[in-house]
Structure formats: C-alpha cells, structure tokens
Amino acid sequence: MDIYETKSIIKVLGNSKEILDDVVVTEYPLTIYLNKNEFVTILCTPKSLKELTIGFLIGEGIIENLSDISNIDLHLDRNISCVTLSDNINIENTLSKKDIRTTGCGRGSTFNLSINELSKHKLELSDDLVIKTSDIISNMNTFVKKSDLFRLTGGVHSVMLSDNNKELFFEDDIGRHNAVDKIIGNALIQKISLNSNILFTSGRISSEIIMKIAKAGLPVIISKSAPTSVAIELAEHLNITLIGFARGKRMNIYTHPQRVLVE
C-alpha cells in the first residue's frame, strides 16, 4: 500500500499554466473490528496500522495495555484491522460509548469523565525529568525537517517521541490524532515506558490530544502550533507539561514549567 500517489494536475503560476504529474498523500479507510463487531472507521495514512490500532484503543480507554489484546489481524486489501480482546475486557461497555466528535480524527472522552475518573489519569509530578530549552530548540529544529511525506505532499502531520536525548520513533499521518496514536502504539509494542519521554508534534493541541497522552503516561508535549483553552486546563490538572509555538528560539510554556530549564 503506497503512502502517496501520483496525479495529473494543472500547475498555475500567475497567468501561465502547465500540466504535470504531482504527488498527493494517500487517504486510506481502516475499519477496526472488536471481537468481530465493527467498531470504527479511521481515515488515515496506510503505514504503521497495527501501531495505529493499538494506540487508538489506548486513547479511547478500551484497553490499558498490550495484554488486553489477544490478537490483531490486519487485512490491508480489505481495509480492516480485526482485534480480539482478552477475556477481561467488557466489550458491551465499550460498544455503548458516547460519540464525541473531536477537532481531529479521534474520539475524545474528556467530557464523559467525572473529576474522579479524570484524576485516575493524573501523572506523577515526582519524576526527575528536566528538559533544557536548548535541547527543545535543537530537537524541534530536527523534527520539523524530518517528514519526507510532508515535503512530498504537504498533507500530513508529524509526531516524534524523544527520550530527551535522542529520537525514539517518528510517525506521520493525514490526521494529527492518528500520528499520536501510532507513536503510543509503537511504544507499547516495543515495551518502552513513556513516563520520562517527550512528544514533539506539528499539530494543534486540543483536549483529546492531552487525554490521549495522559492515558499513555506521557508527561511532556511540545508543539509547533497552538493549544486550546481546555487542553491547557487539562494539562494543568493532569500534571502534563504543555509547550506550544516552539519555533526557532521561541516557545510558550503553558503548564508545569518545573520540568523545563531555560538555558
């Protein structure tokens, strides 16, 4: 399955035009089945789809770790990802969940949660994580140049997981939520604990992105773009360090600056 396709287009510059072949990002519908019940169709970039399936189910609160899944079968030609859940997962609760349309391709559950439930996802503030702004600037600089698919098509968001020194994984996708799900799924498969790692993203940060990373245990998110009001309030409550507008030598620290050393 190709992640980009060639299309014939007319390129216009001022009053001149030219017919040529150009590259566009592939959009691929992936339907996830849970124990043979159709659950959801995600429009995505056809890459890292097992990671996407796992990360999505974590973000939705369907599973909490990899042992909650007994099997995943991907059938790329039929656009389906068939998940068999472990016996301890109650599929009835799952399938009756309320539908929340978020600002991106994922269903946030933020507004379903009581303060008690929300507090279940609160991260520890006792971590010893200290991130230097000089490292953020240099990592962000590497990150924004990294997506070949963006350079080719201009149609994807990127996400990178870093351990504060080096890149662990990088993903891109037509949906900014999908890219986050792929990173979280990948970390689970590779048994990498997320609680001292940092997520870099090109996309805007709304409440459901914060809920996704809280459920995954990720304490720091750094974006090139803007956060929303509720994202900031949730990050504050859940002990997540939220940094936005990280561009060149600038950045805005919105919450929990104690993890950031300005130097």
Next chain:
Amino acid sequence: MDIYETKSIIKVLGNSKEILDDVVVTEYPLTIYLNKNEFVTILCTPKSLKELTIGFLIGEGIIENLSDISNIDLHLDRNISCVTLSDNINIENTLSKKDIRTTGCGRGSTFNLSINELSKHKLELSDDLVIKTSDIISNMNTFVKKSDLFRLTGGVHSVMLSDNNKELFFEDDIGRHNAVDKIIGNALIQKISLNSNILFTSGRISSEIIMKIAKAGLPVIISKSAPTSVAIELAEHLNITLIGFARGKRMNIYTHPQRVLVE
C-alpha cells in the same frame, strides 16, 4: 461565551524568559440532541452554533434542507443544541449510522456509500461558472489575512464563501470541518443557493470535506493547503473543481479545470 481566553504563560526566547498573559482559543463541547436523543458532541469554537448544528446535520446526511428541522434550541450554558426534526425524517435510521472517524471533527460517510448513493450527490457540470485565476489570487490574499481569531491565537482554521465577486460569509473554528459546517448552515438559514459559489479554506482537504460540500451543492473548493488522494477522486467523480496550494500567485488545479480561466 468568549471565543478566546487569557492564560498566564512563560514566554521563552533563547535563554531568556518572561511571565505574561497570552490569549488562547476557547474549546467548547457542544452536544447535539435529535428529538431528545443524544446524538453527538462536537468540540468547537463557541460562535455560530446554530449554523454549525444545521451544517453538521446536512454533512451527515441527516437532513437535506432547513424544512427537515422543525425547531432548534441552543442552551449555551448547558452546552447543548436541541434539534426537533420534522415528522418526515426517520430518526431510527439516523441513530444507527456507522461511526467513521475522519481526519478532522466530522464523521464522513464516504465509505458507507455505494457508487449509486454517491452519484446522488453528483453536481451539474452545466453551470456557467467561470472563475478567473486573477480573482482567486486576489480573494485568497484577502482571505488569509482575515481571521482576527487566528491572529490572536494561532489556533483556528478559516473558511470563506464567495460568490466569485465578493465575500458572502466568513467563519473560523478550532476544527476545519466545523468551519465548513458553519458556512453551509449559514447559507441555508439565509436561503443562499450554493450552486454557483466558491469555498475558500485554510485547511487540508480530505474525503469528508468533499462529501460535505457535495451534499450542500457547492461546486468549487479552493484551499491554501493539500488535498488527499481520495478527496481528488471524489471531487473528480462528483464534478467538483478542487484547487489546492493556492498561495501567492501559485495554485494547483486537481479536478474539473473547465471552470477556471487562467489569466
């Protein structure tokens, strides 16, 4: 309800920092009820919410025009929009629809549709609409500078409806799909026929955006950003002119160039 809020942040530039108040875009959850049944929660910018409700229901295929709604009550303090559908609308069909997570905040129904159903939304190619590239360049130039909320917060997408000469309406929202829904809802309320108008958008164009504008009867969409493969295929099939990467004097015409005069 304010569309932006003030937050205290730490602004970093190189190795210096400053605590100051900054403005962030408000995220607001709006739950739509259909005949007293909870239908969906949309995360959005709290402006033009009646328009959003109507445009969303059009895009979902729940209603086809304003007469399919007998009443809408907005309760901003309770975050709800209560819609009473006309007697001719079958609510049972509606509430059992398949869930598709799209790349933005809207549920596309593209992949639920057979070719027959899809063809129902095919636009007429016999329209006499001719758009000059010089007008596109000048309208796009006005459009990209227009959002005060983007200038303040950096956190919204914008959409503008134009009749090929002048702007009809402008909307912005944290979700690019919501902004399109608001424009379509507004046109319905104001009884403006969309079949010779043009939509300008700052956001990427994926399949569900094309389905939304096809259902609304809009023949032309012009974006600053990239389209996906499926968006191009749908636009081709549905007789929609799709233009992307409209920046400065450049643009790419992906489908149905017969409506565009390069000059």
